[in-house]
Amino acid sequence: xxxxxxxxxxxxxxxxxxxxxxxxxxxxxxxxxxxxxxxxxxxxxxxxxxxxxxxxxxxxxxxxxxxxxxxxxxxxxxxxxxxxxxxxxxxxxxxxxxxxxxxxxxxxxxxxxxxxxxxxxxxxxxxxxxxxxxxxxxxxxxxxxxxxxxxxxxxxxxxxxxxxxxxxxxxxxxxxxxxxxxxxxxxxxxxxxxxxxxxxxxxxxxxxxxxxxxxxxxxxxxxxxxxxxxxxxxxxxxxxxxxxxxxxxxxxxxxxxxxxxxxxxxxxxxxxxxxxxxxxxxxxxxxxxxxxxxxxxxxxxxxxxxxxxxxxxxxxxxxxxxxxxxxxxxxxxxxxxxxxxxxxxxxxxxxxxxxxxxxxxxxxxxxxxxxxxxxxxxxxxxxxxxxxxxxxxxxxxxxxxxxxxxxxxxxxxxxxxxxxxxxxxxxxxxxxxxxxxxxxxxxxxxxxxxxxxxxxxxxxxxxxxxxxxxxxxxxxxxxxxxxxxxxxxxxxxxxxxxxxxxxxxxx
Amino acid sequence: xxxxxxxxxxxxxxxxxxxxxxxxxxxxxxxxxxxxxxxxxxxxxxxxxxxxxxxxxxxxxxxxxxxxxxxxxxxxxxxxxxxxxxxxxxxxxxxxxxxxxxxxxxxxxxxxxxxxxxxxxxxxxxxxxxxxxxxxxxxxxxxxxxxxxxxxxxxxxxxxxxxxxxxxxxxxxxxxxxxxxxxxxxxxxxxxxxxxxxxxxxxxxxxxxxxxxxxxxxxxxxxxxxxxxxxxxxxxxxxxxxxxxxxxxxxxxxxxxxxxxxxxxxxxxxxxxxxxxxxxxxxxxxxxxxxxxxxxxxxxxxxxxxxxxxxxxxxxxxxxxxxxxxxxxxxxxxxxxxxxxxxxxxxxxxxxxxxxxxxxxxxxxxxxxxxx
Numbered sequence: 001x002x003x004x005x006x007x008x009x010x011x012x013x014x015x016x017x018x019x020x021x022x023x024x025x026x027x028x029x030x031x032x033x034x035x036x037x038x039x040x041x042x043x044x045x046x047x048x049x050x051x052x053x054x055x056x057x058x059x060x061x062x063x064x065x066x067x068x069x070x071x072x073x074x075x076x077x078x079x080x081x082x083x084x085x086x087x088x089x090x091x092x093x094x095x096x097x098x099x100x101x102x103x104x105x106x107x108x109x110x111x112x113x114x115x116x117x118x119x120x121x122x123x124x125x126x127x128x129x130x131x132x133x134x135x136x137x138x139x140x141x142x143x144x145x146x147x148x149x150x151x152x153x154x155x156x157x158x159x160x161x162x163x164x165x166x167x168x169x170x171x172x173x174x175x176x177x178x179x180x181x182x183x184x185x186x187x188x189x190x191x192x193x194x195x196x197x198x199x200x201x202x203x204x205x206x207x208x209x210x211x212x213x214x215x216x217x218x219x220x221x222x223x224x225x226x227x228x229x230x231x232x233x234x235x236x237x238x239x240x241x242x243x244x245x246x247x248x249x250x251x252x253x254x255x256x257x258x259x260x261x262x263x264x265x266x267x268x269x270x271x272x273x274x275x276x277x278x279x280x281x282x283x284x285x286x287x288x289x290x291x292x293x294x295x296x297x298x299x300x301x302x303x304x305x306x307x308x309x310x311x312x313x314x315x316x317x318x319x320x321x322x323x324x325x326x327x328x329x330x331x332x333x334x335x336x337x338x339x340x341x342x343x344x345x346x347x348x349x350x351x352x353x354x355x356x357x358x359x360x361x362x363x364x365x366x367x368x369x370x371x372x373x374x375x376x377x378x379x380x381x382x383x384x385x386x387x388x389x390x391x392x393x394x395x396x397x398x399x400x401x402x403x404x405x406x407x408x409x410x411x412x413x414x415x416x417x418x419x420x421x422x423x424x425x426x427x428x429x430x431x432x433x434x435x436x437x438x439x440x441x442x443x444x445x446x447x448x449x450x451x452x453x454x455x456x457x458x459x460x461x462x463x464x465x466x467x468x469x470x471x472x473x474x475x476x477x478x479x480x481x482x483x484x485x486x487x488x489x490x491x492x493x494x495x496x497x498x499x500x501x502x503x504x505x506x507x
Numbered sequence: 508x509x510x511x512x513x514x515x516x517x518x519x520x521x522x523x524x525x526x527x528x529x530x531x532x533x534x535x536x537x538x539x540x541x542x543x544x545x546x547x548x549x550x551x552x553x554x555x556x557x558x559x560x561x562x563x564x565x566x567x568x569x570x571x572x573x574x575x576x577x578x579x580x581x582x583x584x585x586x587x588x589x590x591x592x593x594x595x596x597x598x599x600x601x602x603x604x605x606x607x608x609x610x611x612x613x614x615x616x617x618x619x620x621x622x623x624x625x626x627x628x629x630x631x632x633x634x635x636x637x638x639x640x641x642x643x644x645x646x647x648x649x650x651x652x653x654x655x656x657x658x659x660x661x662x663x664x665x666x667x668x669x670x671x672x673x674x675x676x677x678x679x680x681x682x683x684x685x686x687x688x689x690x691x692x693x694x695x696x697x698x699x700x701x702x703x704x705x706x707x708x709x710x711x712x713x714x715x716x717x718x719x720x721x722x723x724x725x726x727x728x729x730x731x732x733x734x735x736x737x738x739x740x741x742x743x744x745x746x747x748x749x750x751x752x753x754x755x756x757x758x759x760x761x762x763x764x765x766x767x768x769x770x771x772x773x774x775x776x777x778x779x780x781x782x783x784x785x786x787x788x789x790x791x792x793x794x795x796x797x798x799x800x801x802x803x804x805x806x807x808x809x810x811x812x813x814x815x816x817x818x819x820x821x822x823x824x825x826x827x828x829x830x831x832x833x834x835x836x837x838x839x840x841x842x843x844x845x846x847x848x849x850x851x852x853x854x855x856x857x858x859x860x861x862x863x864x865x866x867x868x869x870x871x872x873x874x875x876x877x878x879x
Contacts, residue, residue: 368738
């Protein structure tokens with residue numbers, strides 16, 4: 001390779017307490033290439049990028065930009081060196097327009113600042129790279145992908161040559177991701193060097209020129225993307241061979257267990273989050289809920305769980321054999337919410353105290369009974385392979401995967417008839433994800449009615465039996481997961497039309 | 508490495524969060540903090556008074572524990588402070604930012620004084636004592652319940668609400684002083700039932716404050732067990748961790764808020780009853796005397812640990828009583844004691860930073876094999 005080096009890291013190390021988030025990481029970004037940084041959650045990708053963009057300062061190691069050693073002490077230093085980062089969580093001001101956000105915080109150019117001039121140069125920038133941008137649109141009116149566009153243009157407008165994107169596709173539909181990738185390719189053609197952080201293997205193969213894999217804070221290897229396959233990448237990422245097929249069984253004697261009829265639910269601001277949602281869920285099957293984030297998934301689960309009362313419409317529950325309607329109190333309903341530590345668990349409590357969160361009221365004694373929960377906690381730890389040094393530590397000090405296992409384990413320990421799960425494997429490593437998928441399948445085998453919100457369409461198609469697609473709070477379609485296609489689901493996610501006729505061809 | 512000079516200067520130290528600290532080490536940090544604060548206090552004393560700091564410190568010790576009577580006054584003040592801190596623990600564990608203890612003490616004290624004044628001559632003394640304790644608790648309970656109801660049902664800001672309730676309590680006591688003035692024109696209530704001692708806490712083992720100590724001991728043990736083993740205590744912790752989690756767990760958050768503030772208010776009212784019935788035997792707007800606020804510091808500094816609360820209450824009361832002594836001995840006003848207590852608290856609270864974090868030398872990791 002004769003290309004020049006845009007950015008180079010040598011032996012970069014960062015400790016958080018005693019743990020090394022990055023341990024002597026070497027990394028090289030060539031001019032005009034797209035480098036994917038791949039790794040599981042907690043492998044140190046974001047920490048590494050934060051050191052390049054000046055948010056953290058490395059404990060050890062050297063950073064070179066264009067061959068010169070530099071010290072990046074603040075995001076401002078990074079900007080001066082032409083490094084721009086697009087964070088996973090956008091840092092935009094809601095009440096301002098796209099243009100205002102883009103120019104905000106910049107030193108005025110020679111001859112004074114003019115919004116008109118700025119508009120011109122921003123628009124020509126957008127045109128050059130193929131962005132769609134309405135400079136006057138306020139951020140609060142924007143979709144996630146529009147906000148991301150603003151963030152990227154903001155960085156380009158500041159003259160960044162080196163762009164870092166932290167999991168940019170996590171919040172996008174497949175179609176939006178394709179658009180983003182086109183823009184990235186055009187940026188590459190303009191000579192920019194790009195680092196894209198991701199844990200999605202297909203994206204690595206699709207967009208990058210080279211890939212660097214991080215594992216447990218260390219560089220596990222760098223390779224030209226064209227030499228890689230999904231299997232090889234996984235092996236580098238996890239350190240061992242992994243079977244990537246999700247186990248899916250046929251529905252176990254599905255019977256009607258839950259029926260939603262014309263459900264309308266308002267969100268905290270009094271605006272409708274769900275509009276006339278109707279569908280049925282069966283025992284012995286996994287029903288998937290698809291939709292871009294914020295399409296009403298959260299409200300849907302919380303309403304079924306009884307935490308939110310619907311504005312109109314009805315939820316009915318049915319007995320085990322599916323023929324007669326029963327009261328809510330006659331079914332056991334378990335719920336694994338999206339916000340694990342902020343809703344499903346008490347972050348400051350230990351595992352046994354968290355295990356009794358839903359059952360401490362049982363029994364007549366006024367005192368808390370801790371022996372049973374302790375046994376349940378031990379059983380969960382054993383059956384789901386939770387890694388925990390000591391039962392007395394607070395649950396928030398466990399890793400995300402172990403937190404989720406405890407939460408799911410507790411909800412399953414209640415022997416539910418209906419199990420609601422939001423984003424079961426979000427932020428989990430591959431092995432933990434598979435433990436969770438297998439457990440959901442085991443529940444399905446036992447005849448539980450499982451309803452699952454999943455954002456990763458690949459997983460959704462492989463794990464569930466039927467898929468309800470939400471778009472803007474409405475059901476835009478119901479599909480069989482075995483016969484539907486990813487593209488079809490992706491289109492339904494963005495469609496605003498409620499297609500009633502098609503909504504019936506589910507199982 | 509020739510390009511080293513291109514690097515900007517870095518701070519020599521940076522702050523790192525500790526993973527944990529052994530008890531001994533933590534105690535050593537706190538001990539150092541106390542030592543440093545005493546040195547700073549000494550410098551301040553010399554600067555202001557030109558007195559020998561050793562003799563000023565000796566004056567503090569003399570004032571706090573110099574005689575049996577002084578020792579018991581320090582103990583009396585300690586247990587009141589402890590009782591109030593104990594009362595606040597459930598509300599703070601619930602993350603209910605309650606600064607209304609001051610008002611609840613006053614209302615409890617006022618109710619107790621009313622019982623002594625109106626029933627003192629009509630009932631046996633022991634009955635009056637029991638009645639004044641119950642009425643004091645009830646008054647504090649009501650004063651705690653009012654902001655809780657507004658918080659639970661209208662989501663008002665409990666900090667502002669409880670603060671304003673304090674001022675209302677002060678004005679009510681002002682009105683009562685006019686009503687109960689004795690002797691006329693003194694603008695004070697004077698010692699209630701000075702002759703009959705009706706309703707006064709009885710001496711136990713010949714000690715006037717033994718009953719105070721017993722009451723506080725029982726309440727402290729009771730609340731500690733309540734928080735640790737009672738289902739209510741568990742619910743309080745869950746509500747404190749987050750209302751969303753509590754709702755998810757099926758806890759009636761409104762009920763828990765009201766119930767907990769009733770409990771806390773009742774104990775603050777009890778403190779008022781103990782002050783009026785077991786110590787001052789009078790009521791004034793300074794009956795609470797800022798203790799409702801000092802107790803907040805005690806509760807938080809001790810991280811709600813009852814033993815730590817006892818130690819800190821004792822320490823603050825010791826300093827307070829000692830300061831009263833040096834104020835008269837060296838002709839300083841009472842602000843001098845506030846300065847000393849303030850310096851001590853500054854160091855003690857400040858040292859928590861070094862218990863949670865440590866300074867580390869910045870290591871730029873320059874090893875020669877990294878040279879390009």
